Amino acid sequence: MKRICVVGTGYVGLVSGTGLADFGNHVVCVDIDKDKIELLKKGKIPIYEPGLKEVVDRNVKAGRLRFSTDIDKAIRDSEVVFSAVGTPPGEGGEADLRAVWAVATVFAKNLDGYKVFVNKSTVPVGTGRKVYELIRELAGRDASFDVVSNPEFLREGSAVGDFLHPDRVVIGSSNPKATEIMKDVYKALYLRKTPYVETNIESAELIKYASNAFLATKITFINEIANLCDKVGADVHVVAEAMGQDGRISPKFLHPGPGYGGSCFPKDTMALVEIFKEVGIKTKVVEAVVEANEHQKALVVDRLKELIPDLKGKVIAILGLSFKPNTDDTRFSPSKVVIPLLEKEGARVQCYDPVATKDFKRDFPDLDYKKSAYDACQGADAVILMTEWNEFRGLDLEEIKKLLKSPVFLDTRNVYDPADMRERGFIYGSVGRAHIR
């Protein structure tokens, strides 16, 4: 078991730090955001992530998990330093690595004996090598350290379970000593026979981008098939289910919708396009996925116009602002594309989300935020279900119909049964199920 410092206490840093403590390590999570650390010290969780508080509490209580703003000391006290800072898209779509360089710099400054720098953030291929060179330059020839790539595959909304029970652990390293240390860090998983992928740094870095881009491609593919279903009289649910029965395809990530969002698929697909460009070769596939996904988000408004052709002066209820359920994260949420497009058409929006309103308000401070799905539907000319929160799966549909000025319901997540909705008197739209009667 190791003494670990996790730098960056966001979605990944906080969940990883907590999970690593749960595996028996001694972990201190640090961040430059003092408010975040203050909250954590008081036992409060700064993000909405189901099940996280319980695991944080039990590890804090067991003395294995702490929070601090003293990054220098935390690094000096640790053998393994995880960097889990953000790598958001830069102006041209490439990953902005400023936070990673900042962590490498503070690591180098506090290198007082052998330590492992573990890059957990998603970074372009070659970054690990550059981090190594930067630390070497700053800490000197005699400094003793290794750089490891250990990409993370957790999903928001199910992050705790994903971290504690991963499909695989990827360790990219150029020194067996560092690999052994990483195996010790993840010993609890190793004992549970979780697959380990031991490889070089470049492969580990690329595994992460390739995995995310592949999943984004799968979603985009089924979205296009859904769009086709609407034109030719097929039902995308039946098509996807039957496709998924082929073990080579698998049923996962074949759910059509308003386009993928979130802090990773959009930014990682864009970054992968840039990585291809940098080495002078072209990716037609990933570029097409990025473009098709933008189109899919905009298509939501076209679908609505098929149900009510003129949106000018209409009131539209939006249910769901987060990019997926069970998270307060609204980064690249499809609602962020759809709402401005509706406003451009002259519509007025009333919206509701169970937890993501605060995050959404940072970019859209002046929207009409309502306290419930029913408030949002009150007097609206149509409702668009944008995120499949559980509470939107169990709506009192008769009540919704009464509240709406006209019973137009666009279900971008295919939560409801088209035949049932039409029977109830809704003018109902879906993604790829237009012909179900």
Ligand SMILES: NC(=O)C1=CN([C@@H]2O[C@H](COP(=O)(O)OP(=O)(O)OC[C@H]3O[C@@H](n4cnc5c(N)ncnc54)[C@H](O)[C@@H]3O)[C@@H](O)[C@H]2O)C=CC1
């Ligand atoms: N969010 C997710 O579901 C997943 C994210 N990733 C990757 O993990 C990385 C982190 O993502 P998130 O946790 O979503 O980001 P985030 O934005 O939630 O958290 C990043 C944290 O790093 C802190 N930070 C920034 N610069 C710092 C510095 N110099 N020193 C100390 N702290 C600093 C910020 O204050 C923030 O709290 C990204 O590269 C992302 O692509 C990977 C897998 C899943």
Ligand SMILES: O=C(O)[C@H]1O[C@H](OP(=O)(O)OP(=O)(O)OC[C@H]2O[C@@H](n3ccc(=O)[nH]c3=O)[C@H](O)[C@@H]2O)[C@H](O)[C@@H](O)[C@@H]1O
């Ligand atoms: O690198 C990351 O940050 C993470 O990105 C995704 O996780 P996340 O973005 O949290 O959530 P997902 O469940 O993958 O959903 C992403 C987007 O795709 C959409 N989606 C997902 C699945 C599907 O079948 N259809 C679909 O439209 C979701 O609604 C959401 O907008 C990956 O699933 C994680 O493995 C990865 O670690």
